[in-house]
């Protein structure tokens with residue numbers, strides 16, 4: 001196998017050669033949206049890139065280039081945020097997967113760095129494809145919000161929400177030049193006051209009974225004027241490494257499992273044609 005795990009660094013012949021012996025591909029998806037005063041606009045995409053690169057190297061699989069845009073309309077009050085609508089993101093993801101399936105990729109693992117905001121588009125796109133067009137392709141959507149449940153409570157000290165302790169730590173570990181530690185806000189937005197006591201205060205922790213109150217970009221700019229939702233003053237590259245390594249190990253474990261999995265009624269796992 002070639003040195004790079006990124007398909008965009010390879011020739012078509014190298015990808016064709018890979019497809020002779022394997023059919024797994026990672027698709028990192030992120031966003032270009034504000035992450036408070038301390039984090040870069042591409043933070044979610046960098047998180048997905050970091051996971052995709054290390055998992056691809058450890059598991060010996062390929063990754064597509066990252067998708068730098070996600071569903072970020074609620075962040076449009078801040079300069080530099082570029083958002084795709086939910087429908088556009090779903091359409092783009094469908095076209096990426098159709099192209100991959102056409103060449104023989106049969107197990108497509110989407111790594112989402114943007115957490116809950118991208119999930120509606122990613123799940124509706126992949127469920128649609130698997131039901132109506134590509135029943136022989138295995139799709140999985142991987143999200144730190146769910147994959148890191150086993151490590152989050154052991155690492156973080158504060159509620160984790162947008163631009164929080166864990167996501168700042170993650171990118172600080174892997175891309176240290178992109179984080180501005182001196183600008184990390186030390187206060188959290190009192191989400192229970194603006195979104196009710198039923199809000200999801202912690203994306204990676206235990207929550208009680210929750211109700212999703214929808215907010216828009218104007219409301220967000222008013223209740224979170226720095227852009228950050230969470231106190232990330234306890235962030236550190238060391239915490240980011242523990243969080244990152246845990247997710248990489250779990251993903252490599254998942255890939256080992258799907259290599260042995262035939263799929264329901266033989267639908268995936270073997271590179272059979274439609």
Ligand SMILES: [Zn+2]
Pocket residue numbers: 035043044113114162163167
């Ligand atoms: Zn983020």
